[in-house]
Every structure is written in structure tokens, then in C-alpha cells.
Amino acid sequence: MSALEFKGRTLVVATMHGKEKIIVPPLEARLGVRGVVAPGLDTDRFGTFTGEIPREGSPLEAARRKVLAALDATGESLGIASEGSFGPHPAIPFMAADVELLLLVDRDNDLELVAQEVSPDTNYGRRACRTLAEVETFARQVLFPSHALIVHGGNVHEKELVTKGIADPARLREAAGAVLSRQGVVTVETDMRAFHNPSRMRVIAKATEALLQKLASPCPACGWPGFVPKEKVPGLPCSWCGEPTSLALAVVSRCDRCGHAHNQHYPDGLRKSDPAYCDGCNP
Ligand SMILES: [Zn+2]
Ligand SMILES: [Zn+2]
Structure with missing residues (x-):
């Protein structure tokens, strides 16, 4: 049995936040597909990291909803989505982890292929701070300003106090200072949107490698990918x-x-x- 071929097909990428810059080039080079970002797809409606919109179900279910929405919107049959989760490392106590999942769906071949990368390479964190000095100490610990921050008043639904994508020290002082002078405490957290977070981009690149590895490993009996x-x-x-x-x-x-x-x-x-x-x- 020969392996599945994707050459010449359009691959719809169901992603926002610049992840396609990491995911698409290796897939185009190694599979011969043409990557297109699903136009007008607001993946934030499937959940945000900051919690204004909670993610429903497992990361795999969230990724599946994104891919299927992108395929329905474009009428294409081959699509990919990624989904990141952050929290305690599943194997290393007291360590944070970034779990990046990639889901490839091929409706023509009835294929759903998942690849996952678990990495301690993450700056994920949040802290409630009472002074600007505390804010700046925490910011250094979580790799600011190469990695962006979010500042808010403890409740992300209070939109007038939320500032995202802060990558500049003056802007951090200004946003955190405004919340501090209003309520005496400010919550600072890492902005996990991919294009604000180079660590995350690296883990997504590894997940893409894992997916390509699965695609390049067909079952010796029937040719189905993922024989790893x-x-x-x-x-x-x-x-x-x-x-x-x-x-x-x-x-x-x-x-x-x-x-x-x-x-x-x-x-x-x-x-x-x-x-x-x-x-x-x-x-
Ligand atoms: Zn022994
Ligand atoms: Zn098989």
C-alpha cells in the first residue's frame, strides 16, 4: 500500500495570531500543498487564553471545531488547526508546560491526524502586583519585552482595565500604573497569543515536525499515516x-x-x- 498523497491540494489553515507563519512553510515544502489562511475566521470565538470567552471541551475538540468551520467556510477538504494549552507540566512537578496540539483533517480520505508537543519551554505565568517595582520584576522573569504581557484589574470582563499585547516598558508602566492608581492591585499575565510569544512559536514548530513525521510514517499493511x-x-x-x-x-x-x-x-x-x-x- 502506498502512503496518502497531498501534493497539489489546498491546505486551509484555521488560525489567527500568526501561527501560519510557523506551520505552513514546512507543510508546503514537504507535502507539496498550497497553504491558505481561512479568510475571516475569528478563532477567538472558540475561546481565548485570557478567559473572556472560555474554551469548550478538550483542546482536540476545540481544534476540530476550528478546522471544520474553516473547511465549511471555504468548501475545501484539507485543513489544519492548532490549539495550545498551558499549565502544570504533566510529568515534571512544579514546572509549567506548553502543550501544542495540531490537527490535520482530510475530508476526501476521512483522515484525522493529531500531533502533540509537550514542552517546559514556556514563560506562562501571572501575578497580582501592588507596586510598579513588583510589576517590573515579574515582567523580567517572564521574558518581557521579547514576550508580550497583558495587564488587567483582576477581572478580564472589565474591559476598560484590560491592555493586551504590551511589548514596550513605557507602555507597561502606563497600563499597570493606571490600574494601580485606581484599585491598588494589578494583575499581570503573559500574553500567550502565538505572535506575541516566541517560546510558543518554537513549540508549535516542533508539533509541526511531529505531524510531518506521522505523515511520513505509513502503516506497512494499509498505508494509513501515523504508524509511529x-x-x-x-x-x-x-x-x-x-x-x-x-x-x-x-x-x-x-x-x-x-x-x-x-x-x-x-x-x-x-x-x-x-x-x-x-x-x-x-x-
Ligand atoms: Zn536489579
Ligand atoms: Zn493499517
């Missing part, structure tokens, strides 16, 4: 006592369409585990 390792089988034997450890003995690739599976043993090239990972030798 998905599950880990623990049990790599300890080099001292031979008992199974939590390290991977194998990884399993499985086709989403036909179920064909392939076990790759010793994915890290090691046949024995360091005893440090053994429950018996190193409790």
Missing part, C-alpha cells in the same frame, strides 16, 4: 539481577485504521537496564 511508536512495554531487565525494570523493553506502533501492530524491541538500543532503575537493586 505509541505504547511502551516496560520490563527491560536489570543488568545486575535480571529482574524486569520500568524501562521500556519494547515500543509498539499500531495503525489507527487497520490495527496492524509492530513491536520494536530495545528502542533505546540498550539490552539491559542500569540498576538505578531496578526496584530490587536500588530501592
Whole structure:
């Protein structure tokens, strides 16, 4: 079976905030598609990071709503959307993470392909400050002014106190000072819209790479894309006592369409585990 081909097709990008500048060039170069940004699509209506409009459902559902809206609006059949989430890192305690999800939908082939990148490379944060000095300290910690800030009065629905996209120290002092003189406390948070946030752009670029990797990995049985390792089988034997450890003995690739599976043993090239990972030798 040959892999799916996208060459010559139009790819509708359901995005605002400049993400297409990161996503489109590698897809055009490697898939031979022509990227177009869905005209007039207001992706903010599917949710904003600051919470004026809450996102409904999971990030995947949000991305799906965006792609389908863009395909319906343009009459095209191939589309892509991205969705970012920020919060505690799923694997590293006390660390913030940026989770960037990309969803490719191909209505002609009934394909939905998801790629995700989880990265601690994020400046995500917010703080309530009582002085301009506190504001400036926090601003430095979250990579201002290369990364923009949002200032508000603690309630984003109070629109007259909200300033977004601040990337200039004088403007930060002015916006934060106005809120401080009015109520004595100002909330400063990172502006996570992609074109205001170079860290986020880097993670989106990695997610795009992961998507291309999946597209370049067809199932050997049926050609469906996304035949990449998905599950880990623990049990790599300890080099001292031979008992199974939590390290991977194998990884399993499985086709989403036909179920064909392939076990790759010793994915890290090691046949024995360091005893440090053994429950018996190193409790
Ligand atoms: Zn298959
Ligand atoms: Zn052992």
C-alpha cells in the first residue's frame, strides 16, 4: 500500500495570531500543498487564553471545531488547526508546560491526524502586583519585552482595565500604573497569543515536525499515516539481577485504521537496564 498523497491540494489553515507563519512553510515544502489562511475566521470565538470567552471541551475538540468551520467556510477538504494549552507540566512537578496540539483533517480520505508537543519551554505565568517595582520584576522573569504581557484589574470582563499585547516598558508602566492608581492591585499575565510569544512559536514548530513525521510514517499493511511508536512495554531487565525494570523493553506502533501492530524491541538500543532503575537493586 502506498502512503496518502497531498501534493497539489489546498491546505486551509484555521488560525489567527500568526501561527501560519510557523506551520505552513514546512507543510508546503514537504507535502507539496498550497497553504491558505481561512479568510475571516475569528478563532477567538472558540475561546481565548485570557478567559473572556472560555474554551469548550478538550483542546482536540476545540481544534476540530476550528478546522471544520474553516473547511465549511471555504468548501475545501484539507485543513489544519492548532490549539495550545498551558499549565502544570504533566510529568515534571512544579514546572509549567506548553502543550501544542495540531490537527490535520482530510475530508476526501476521512483522515484525522493529531500531533502533540509537550514542552517546559514556556514563560506562562501571572501575578497580582501592588507596586510598579513588583510589576517590573515579574515582567523580567517572564521574558518581557521579547514576550508580550497583558495587564488587567483582576477581572478580564472589565474591559476598560484590560491592555493586551504590551511589548514596550513605557507602555507597561502606563497600563499597570493606571490600574494601580485606581484599585491598588494589578494583575499581570503573559500574553500567550502565538505572535506575541516566541517560546510558543518554537513549540508549535516542533508539533509541526511531529505531524510531518506521522505523515511520513505509513502503516506497512494499509498505508494509513501515523504508524509511529505509541505504547511502551516496560520490563527491560536489570543488568545486575535480571529482574524486569520500568524501562521500556519494547515500543509498539499500531495503525489507527487497520490495527496492524509492530513491536520494536530495545528502542533505546540498550539490552539491559542500569540498576538505578531496578526496584530490587536500588530501592
Ligand atoms: Zn493499517
Ligand atoms: Zn536489579
